[in-house]
Amino acid sequence: KAGVTQTPRYLIKTRGQQVTLSCSPISGHRSVSWYQQTPGQGLQFLFEYFSETQRNKGNFPGRFSGRQFSNSRSEMNVSTLELGDSALYLCASSVTGTGGKGTEAFFGQGTRLTVV
Amino acid sequence: GDSVTQMEGPVTLSEEAFLTINCTYTATGYPSLFWYVQYPGEGLQLLLKATKADDKGSNKGFEATYRKETTSFHLEKGSVQVSDSAVYFCALYLGFQKLVFGTGTRLLVSP
Numbered sequence: 113k114a115g116v117t118q119t120p121r122y123l124i125k126t127r128g129q130q131v132t133l134s135c136s137p138i139s140g141h142r143s144v145s146w147y148q149q150t151p152g153q154g155l156q157f158l159f160e161y162f163s164e165t166q167r168n169k170g171n172f173p174g175r176f177s178g179r180q181f182s183n184s185r186s187e188m189n190v191s192t193l194e195l196g197d198s199a200l201y202l203c204a205s206s207v208t209g210t211g212g213k214g215t216e217a218f219f220g221q222g223t224r225l226t227v228v
Numbered sequence: 229g230d231s232v233t234q235m236e237g238p239v240t241l242s243e244e245a246f247l248t249i250n251c252t253y254t255a256t257g258y259p260s261l262f263w264y265v266q267y268p269g270e271g272l273q274l275l276l277k278a279t280k281a282d283d284k285g286s287n288k289g290f291e292a293t294y295r296k297e298t299t300s301f302h303l304e305k306g307s308v309q310v311s312d313s314a315v316y317f318c319a320l321y322l323g324f325q326k327l328v329f330g331t332g333t334r335l336l337v338s339p
Binding site for chain 1: 270
């Protein structure tokens with residue numbers, strides 16, 4: 113079956129602009145989470161959505177936001193881009209994402225955002 | 229706070245050598261522990277996981293044992309191949325799909 117699809121794969125934006133990234137989870141997966149990967153900070157959790165509700169959020173400024181649609185597809189938005197937002201943004205989906213021992217998260221290939 | 233510490237890389241080995249990548253964690257309670265692998269230009273793939281103390285996760289010849297007493301989850305493989313060259317991430321699970329990752333360890337295997 114198809115994996116997690118992230119679009120676009122590459123993006124170049126100018127400081128001050130905003131950007132929207134898209135993630136289509138594996139069919140049947142209802143949980144979508146987002147991570148930022150940078151050489152300096154590594155992999156950091158942004159937020160997680162389940163059934164259109166944000167259930168968990170990392171330590172990022174309010175410029176980072178997301179949403180999930182009824183078909184489980186998710187978007188994340190970054191407003192007023194800064195140079196430091198340049199990163200690989202990874203989306204992961206899982207079946208339920210409930211608490212407890214953790215269900216397997218399947219990651220997409222990521223969107224590489226470059227802010228100039 | 230919750231955190232994961234991995235050995236710094238790169239780890240450079242010859243084919244068929246034994247691999248160990250150290251991982252220790254700090255967490256409240258007893259989280260699940262994971263190893264993920266990232267190949268160039270790709271996202272992360274789950275390699276193995278363990279959900280409780282003394283559990284051993286294994287996959288593709290890789291193994292890791294959840295050691296509560298030493299708060300460790302070291303990754304091992306008896307004989308590495310060139311195709312194992314990648315970045316390996318140790319992670320702990322905090323619920324609601326929040327994974328806390330280590331900094332990653334790059335493995336380079338030469339023929």
